[in-house]
Amino acid sequence: MVDNKSIAEVFHEIADLLEIKGDNPFRIRSYRNAAMVVETYPESFDTLVREGTTDLQSISGIGEAISGKIKEIVASGDCKAHRDLLKQVPGSLLEIMQLQGVGPKTTALLWKKMHVKTVEDVEKLATAGKLRKLPGLGEKSEQKILESIQNRKKFSGRHLLSQAEEAAEEILRYLGAKPGEKATRKSSRRTAGVNFFAVPAGSLRRARETIGDVDILVTGKKCSAVIDRFVKFPGVDSVLAHGDTKGSVRLKTGLQIDLRAVEEKSLGAALQYFTGSKDHNVALRTRAQKMGFTINEYGLFAVDRKGEKEKWVAGRTEEEIYEKLKLQFIPPELRENRGEIEAAEKKSLPRLVELEDVRGDLHMHTTETDGTASLGEMVEAARGRGLQYIAITDHTQSTRVANGMDEKRLEKQIQAIDKLQRQFNDITVFKGTECDILADGRLDLPDSILEQLDVVVVSIHSHFQQSTREVMDRLERAFSNPHVRIFAHPTGRLLFHRPAYAVDLEKLFALAKKYKVCLELNSQPERLDLNDVALRRAPELGVPIVISTDSHATQQLDYLKFGVRTARRGWLEAKHIANTQPMKTFLKTISRH
């Protein structure tokens, strides 16, 4: 079984290697594009190829050559063209090309002139002052390369969505701007009172699960003063750039933040441009061009016959840009060039779920196991957030590190919930459990106690090394228990820490459908599991999703926003999500009869 990501990786590497070789840039772009298409395609290419029912070339971006290579990789796990390239260009050069400020040309130069093969080689030569003699490089370039080698060791690269969002909000507060997306909706009149206002763009605005760097746009008067203040933010480790229209810093956490000043007239265009994604923008520009426009961060311009810019058409808001391109407004979470432009053209974009749609939270812990808040505190916190129903789902006995509960302790908790419930008529507290699925698929608690619960959530916390076959058999056995309602964090992945266990997503959806088990979208920032790509299959396959926080503390109830934004990235509407429904409908949706 070859997953889409591995196929995409081969194409990424082919593109990088061709680039070092100095091959045709458009050919390189094709491979990059193909990698992106494969990586984000909702179905497994392995399955597509084996079933043989889909013509790969019908997928945009995949032609004769790449289709052949996909088939080759699925059949043999290898690609001859890739192997041949690695004979011509050492694979270790790819790591050099990853260094900030070092691209394919410099990598090729280092390799051909200095016979450099590894980052360590580069470091030695730079330290010895030997790089500055190369044509096109000087003392400063040498210093920059050395710095980026050191930074590479110091900073891991990407950051969790939650960390990036916190950093952005902290900086906006520091700058004296109101944080949050809503700032974009404000008219210029509202901003006149303040000196300026600021809004995050980039992958943070699209709510990607991990963030490389944070882009913030500011507009208004005296933006250069804002940038001056920005580079003095207390959390700054180093200032990377400091000009009139742009500032760039590295925080002590390693996160890079770029601040750009734009004119109010161009704010919409800049927001569109810097929100990306790159692939979305490329597709949008291509469309603009066909319609006789050109588009950049300053606005949408009409073009004359010679291709010269003629007149400014739009740019104050994003809405007017999409409108001029005869598209529905595309929410940032969808801007990944995964079909959103085609859907916007047909006016068939989904009405994405909103945070306010969610009425319940079906996964949370208390001090009874590994939570930091008591039952009463969790309920109060949920009430305070306006939730109409929640489920208390503490761990079960086999998860010993979390002080998991046995039957007796759970019985006591059931009584405690019954007692507590009498105090409230504005929130319903479901009695639940996050019951372990044991290695062989049995559940960690007997039916005699499960049948007393309102919501049985099940999940995997052990034996992550099982084969796909073992995992799927394990899940089928668990799902066949009639008390099981929700399968939590279905792939078990932890961002930056642990890959998913060997779950076959297509089969998982089929099992969920067969046994009427809902799949969870876990809102913990390091989980976001199921992810955006997987979620998109849920409506097609008729499997309801439940968005839960898996809170281990009262403040974590706010993680719901990350779950909702991930759901939006998965094109989900409120109707696809069980816990947007009123309590009674919800109970009906998750009931199996």
Added chain:
DNA sequence: GCCGTTTTCGGCCCGACTGTTTTCAGTCG
């Protein structure tokens, strides 16, 4: 290498910034 309201060849998104250069190449987003 892909694609087609320039349709089987000839295009392919575009601008800022930086450092090295005297007019531009490389990198980045």
